Amino acid sequence: MVKGYYPKTINEVLEILSMEEEHMLICGGSDLMVTKKFAQNMIFINQIEELKEIKEDSNKIYIGAGCVYKEMIDNEIIPEVLREAIKHIASPAIRNIASIGGNICNASPAGDTLPVLYAMDAIIVKAFINKDGNLYITRVPICDFILGVRKIALEKNEMVIAIEIDKESYKNMTYSYYKKVGGRKSSAISKLSFVGLMKIENNIIKDVKMAFGAVGPTALRSREGEKILIGTKISDIEEKKEAVINFYDKLIIPIDDQRSTAKYRKKACLNLLNDFITYKN
Amino acid sequence: MKDISISVKKKDHEIKTSGRAIYVADMKFEGMFYAKVIRSTIAKGKIKEISLPNIPDNYYIIDAKDIPGKNALKIVESEQPIFSEGNIEYMGEAIMMIVGPDKRKIEELSEKIKITYEEEEPVFTIEEAYEKLVSYHYEKGDYKKAFQNADEILEETFITGYQEQAYIEPQGVIGIYENNKITIYGSMQCPYYVKEAVMLTMGMDDKHVQVIQNVTGGGFGGKEDYPSMIGCQVAVAAKKVKRPVALILDRKEDMLVTPKRHPARLKYRVALNNKKEITAIEADIRTNAGAYLGLSGVVLQRALIAAIGVYKIENLYVSGAAMKTNTVPNGAYRGFGAPQTFFAIEMLMNHIGEKLGLNPLEFKKKYIAKKGDTTATNGKYHYHVPLDEMIDKAEKISGYSKKYKKYSKPQTGRYRRGIGMSLFLHGCGFTGSAERDYIKSIAKLVKNEDDTVEIFVSNTDMGQGLHTTFSKIVANTLGIPLEKVYINNPDTDKVPNSGPTVASRSIMIVGKLLERAAKKMKEQWKPHEPLTIIEHYKHIDLIPWDIEKFQGDAYPAYSYGLNVVEVEVDMLLATTKLLGVWGIFDVGKAIDKNIIMGQLQGGMLQGIGYASMEKMENKNGQIYQANMTDYMIPTAKDTIPFNIELIDNPYEGGPFGAKGAGELPLVGVAPAYVAAVENAINKNITEIPLTPEKLMEKL
Numbered sequence: 001m002v003k004g005y006y007p008k009t010i011n012e013v014l015e016i017l018s019m020e021e022e023h024m025l026i027c028g029g030s031d032l033m034v035t036k037k038f039a040q041n042m043i044f045i046n047q048i049e050e051l052k053e054i055k056e057d058s059n060k061i062y063i064g065a066g067c068v069y070k071e072m073i074d075n076e077i078i079p080e081v082l083r084e085a086i087k088h089i090a091s092p093a094i095r096n097i098a099s100i101g102g103n104i105c106n107a108s109p110a111g112d113t114l115p116v117l118y119a120m121d122a123i124i125v126k127a128f129i130n131k132d133g134n135l136y137i138t139r140v141p142i143c144d145f146i147l148g149v150r151k152i153a154l155e156k157n158e159m160v161i162a163i164e165i166d167k168e169s170y171k172n173m174t175y176s177y178y179k180k181v182g183g184r185k186s187s188a189i190s191k192l193s194f195v196g197l198m199k200i201e202n203n204i205i206k207d208v209k210m211a212f213g214a215v216g217p218t219a220l221r222s223r224e225g226e227k228i229l230i231g232t233k234i235s236d237i238e239e240k241k242e243a244v245i246n247f248y249d250k251l252i253i254p255i256d257d258q259r260s261t262a263k264y265r266k267k268a269c270l271n272l273l274n275d276f277i278t279y280k281n
Numbered sequence: 282m283k284d285i286s287i288s289v290k291k292k293d294h295e296i297k298t299s300g301r302a303i304y305v306a307d308m309k310f311e312g313m314f315y316a317k318v319i320r321s322t323i324a325k326g327k328i329k330e331i332s333l334p335n336i337p338d339n340y341y342i343i344d345a346k347d348i349p350g351k352n353a354l355k356i357v358e359s360e361q362p363i364f365s366e367g368n369i370e371y372m373g374e375a376i377m378m379i380v381g382p383d384k385r386k387i388e389e390l391s392e393k394i395k396i397t398y399e400e401e402e403p404v405f406t407i408e409e410a411y412e413k414l415v416s417y418h419y420e421k422g423d424y425k426k427a428f429q430n431a432d433e434i435l436e437e438t439f440i441t442g443y444q445e446q447a448y449i450e451p452q453g454v455i456g457i458y459e460n461n462k463i464t465i466y467g468s469m470q471c472p473y474y475v476k477e478a479v480m481l482t483m484g485m486d487d488k489h490v491q492v493i494q495n496v497t498g499g500g501f502g503g504k505e506d507y508p509s510m511i512g513c514q515v516a517v518a519a520k521k522v523k524r525p526v527a528l529i530l531d532r533k534e535d536m537l538v539t540p541k542r543h544p545a546r547l548k549y550r551v552a553l554n555n556k557k558e559i560t561a562i563e564a565d566i567r568t569n570a571g572a573y574l575g576l577s578g579v580v581l582q583r584a585l586i587a588a589i590g591v592y593k594i595e596n597l598y599v600s601g602a603a604m605k606t607n608t609v610p611n612g613a614y615r616g617f618g619a620p621q622t623f624f625a626i627e628m629l630m631n632h633i634g635e636k637l638g639l640n641p642l643e644f645k646k647k648y649i650a651k652k653g654d655t656t657a658t659n660g661k662y663h664y665h666v667p668l669d670e671m672i673d674k675a676e677k678i679s680g681y682s683k684k685y686k687k688y689s690k691p692q693t694g695r696y697r698r699g700i701g702m703s704l705f706l707h708g709c710g711f712t713g714s715a716e717r718d719y720i721k722s723i724a725k726l727v728k729n730e731d732d733t734v735e736i737f738v739s740n741t742d743m744g745q746g747l748h749t750t751f752s753k754i755v756a757n758t759l760g761i762p763l764e765k766v767y768i769n770n771p772d773t774d775k776v777p778n779s780g781p782t783v784a785s786r787s788i789m790i791v792g793k794l795l796e797r798a799a800k801k802m803k804e805q806w807k808p809h810e811p812l813t814i815i816e817h818y819k820h821i822d823l824i825p826w827d828i829e830k831f832q833g834d835a836y837p838a839y840s841y842g843l844n845v846v847e848v849e850v851d852m853l854l855a856t857t858k859l860l861g862v863w864g865i866f867d868v869g870k871a872i873d874k875n876i877i878m879g880q881l882q883g884g885m886l887q888g889i890g891y892a893s894m895e896k897m898e899n900k901n902g903q904i905y906q907a908n909m910t911d912y913m914i915p916t917a918k919d920t921i922p923f924n925i926e927l928i929d930n931p932y933e934g935g936p937f938g939a940k941g942a943g944e945l946p947l948v949g950v951a952p953a954y955v956a957a958v959e960n961a962i963n964k965n966i967t968e969i970p971l972t973p974e975k976l977m978e979k980l
């Protein structure tokens with residue numbers, strides 16, 4: 001028989017997690033119910049108020065891991081481009097139960113929040129209780145948290161409690177760009193997605209952040225690629241464009257699968273990239 | 282009397298909206314066992330050895346040896362085994378079944394069954410296939426001479442893909458054996474098909490097999506033949522274990538093993554004279570039948586009959602074959618061979634017109650058949666063909682020609698627009714003389730003492746509204762309130778065989794029987810006296826159909842349709858957005874306006890899916906998109922409100938003038954959609970589904 005726990009606080013979750021038996025966290029269940037693979041002990045965390053907090057201070061925002069998409073779309077603290085990405089996830093019913101923590105921990109190549117979180121250098125906040133009963137909180141950048149397809153840097157006794165995003169990473173941007181391409185306009189897993197954030201000052205590109213989704217084991221972001229653009233005068237973009245596109249042409253190595261083809265994914269990614277960098281011309 | 286088209290509340294409204302409808306998966310019988318089919322994991326070969334785990338008490342293996350009658354599935358012919366006797370023709374073919382009380386235990390046992398095979402070389406595609414399961418050909422006029430004298434000969438090949446019915450309720454049946462009698466409950470379109478199949482497999486007579494249809498959550502053709510297969514499987518099991526046995530497929534299994542729309546390859550050659558007029562057409566249509574004949578022969582007939590669409594061409598040579606491949610057998614899906622052919626002929630006509638520098642519609646107009654013209658198979662258009670009025674109407678509401686001209690000018694920028702139109706028809710009822718020779722429909726009306734009237738027919742309501750429309754026909758003819766007329770899901774112990782619920786035949790053929798029965802009942806009506814009227818099919822003899830020669834009137838009447846689709850193409854992503862979708866239809870007379878609109882909108886949306894996103898591939902013998910995540914059907918967000926108009930063109934052979942409407946709306950959407958995309962990007966396209974992946978290659 002499967003045993004279910006309904007803890008009310010993060011602490012209670014961590015206590016159960018620190019026990020010997022095999023456990024599995026379930027939040028909205030919108031990934032787990034599909035896989036139908038459950039552990040002997042299931043810990044239901046979607047009723048924990050502490051995990052549903054969305055707050056900000058002057059430097060960063062804090063999103064509880066249990067926040068569901070609907071709550072995030074409606075909350076102005078959440079960066080516009082992240083909300084835009086979330087609006088294209090699944091369908092209204094799923095958005096009412098599916099959590100951002102679940103999306104990150106599921107670590108699917110097609111997880112739609114991931115490219116945006118990569119572009120913003122989001123920090124994953126983890127917690128655990130060690131043998132002597134003390135609570136520990138650790139922070140890792142998302143790119144170090146996600147190790148590969150459905151592989152994350154999370155110990156058996158740990159859980160993700162929140163995501164933090166530095167406001168610097170999105171606030172003073174000149175424009176942001178997001179596009180998801182799915183097989184249809186709703187309830188579709190991404191064939192590919194692209195997010196771009198651009199900061200232009202005095203006609204010079206001061207900062208740029210770009211990430212692609214569903215074209216590799218996880219979201220794809222390259223600082224090297226971004227560097228090609230940083231410092232470029234807007235009037236010189238046309239000249240730089242080719243170098244950038246060539247760079248990503250080599251970097252993006254998508255696959256053929258039941259949803260799309262490598263060829264299409266590559267072409268659409270490069271077209272979006274091109275559109276993004278020449279957007280304000 | 283009130284116009285019959287005025288909509289009423291559907292007869293099944295209450296039970297369905299309240300959630301009280303009982304589907305087969307909701308049924309539980311005392312001591313019921315569950316069944317799981319063990320299927321081949323190779324596409325072609327022989328079973329070498331089967332090693333079974335220890336089968337605990339109360340669990341049973343059912344296989345070919347348990348079949349009391351014939352190990353053959355009765356569809357058109359009976360060539361497909363119920364359980365393999367060692368030979369494997371496709372991946373997923375049934376080898377045996379485990380039945381028992383606990384589903385999880387069954388799963389566990391099934392994982393321990395080891396089957397080894399001697400594999401043989403399979404074929405998967407029309408290109409690789411070498412065996413014709415069935416083939417036909419016909420000719421008209423002197424096509425050879427026309428090609429010899431041609432000024433120019435054009436050739437084009439069209440490819441169409443699979444399409445999955447994606448009914449909301451997966452297939453399922455329950456079999457019960459009691460007092461030497463088999464009873465089958467299930468989700469199905471054709472109770473008598475299931476009954477006849479079970480009789481053959483069980484070696485039982487008419488009196489000892491009973492089939493009862495449950496509330497059915499959609500069929501679209503997919504529940505025409507396959508319920509017979511699972512019906513036979515549970516019948517064999519129920520007799521052996523002497524308990525009710527339920528076999529309910531889950532979505533994945535359903536998508537892997539049940540029949541789909543045939544992929545097709547259609548090769549056309551066209552002869553033009555020196556005035557650039559079409560003098561002859563040659564068409565070769567090949568469908569991928571899968572491993573067994575099943576319905577592929579009759580599907581192919583419809584595909585061939587439609588070879589020249591709504592046009593009149595004097596010289597023809599049309600041939601076709603259903604090719605055997607080692608893939609899941611294909612079958613019926615709304616349109617039954619016609620959507621493939623209409624895609625080809627409509628695109629072909631567009632391409633020739635455009636090559637000659639004309640608006641395709643202007644080019645097509647010269648060839649549209651009229652009343653009195655002969656059909657492709659030397660039958661006759663006996664009744665008015667309303668396509669001219671339909672075109673006028675379409676021009677008015679969609680602005681087709683004006684927009685076509687505008688969008689044909691060179692376009693620039695990321696978003697480009699296009700518009701396309703298609704003209705089509707659909708033969709109502711069974712092909713040829715099958716209604717007279719095989720189906721021989723019988724309908725029964727019973728008046729009770731309280732002056733309520735019950736309808737007894739074998740046709741099923743699977744969501745399309747048949748209970749409501751049949752009841753309306755009877756109530757309106759009798760002149761009594763609709764509440765006084767009722768109909769239950771068919772039980773073959775109670776209803777006569779009025780035929781299957783397929784081929785856009787129910788309203789026109791069976792509805793007519795009911796109208797006639799009701800007229801007789803009205804004449805003999807005496808209050809508070811019971812009365813039974815039985816009505817038999819009467820054939821309207823036109824030009825007799827000869828299947829050997831493939832000549833004559835293929836259908837008693839045709840329904841007509843016209844679609845216009847306007848799209849915007851995103852050149853960066855090769856995706857499209859619908860800007861407008863128009864449909865003009867002649868279904869004779871709508872028996873219920875809302876129900877007809879539901880049929881038309883739903884069918885058209887399935888057509889949009891077929892044209893654009895419903896991609897299914899067979900990889901090494903296995904369906905690659907076998908769940909609703911990977912197989913994309915349009916959602917509400919992918920569509921826009923359709924503009925639909927009806928043309929009144931009553932048909933004397935149908936009740937209140939009604940003709941077939943079920944399949945028609947799916948038949949012509951794909952060519953209109955693809956023509957719109959072509960218009961936007963100024964390139965020819967010959968293949969569906971036109972996914973962004975395919976379209977990107979053109980940009």
Ligand SMILES: Cc1cc2nc3c(=O)[nH]c(=O)nc-3n(C[C@H](O)[C@H](O)[C@H](O)COP(=O)(O)OP(=O)(O)OC[C@H]3O[C@@H](n4cnc5c(N)ncnc54)[C@H](O)[C@@H]3O)c2cc1C
Pocket residue numbers: 024025026027028029030031032033034045065066088089090091094097098099100101102103104105106110111112113154158159160161187188189190
């Ligand atoms: C119909 C449908 C459509 C969908 N469409 C999309 C789409 O368009 N884009 C997209 O990206 N996704 C989509 N998904 C997937 C899914 O909705 C998302 O990944 C969702 O965000 C998962 O959240 P959840 O709360 O439901 O996760 P759950 O299923 O509860 O959990 C997912 C995984 O994360 C783990 N987990 C959950 N919370 C924590 C935590 N706090 N700490 C550690 N581990 C945790 C669980 O143990 C599990 O392994 C779709 C799903 C469905 C069913």
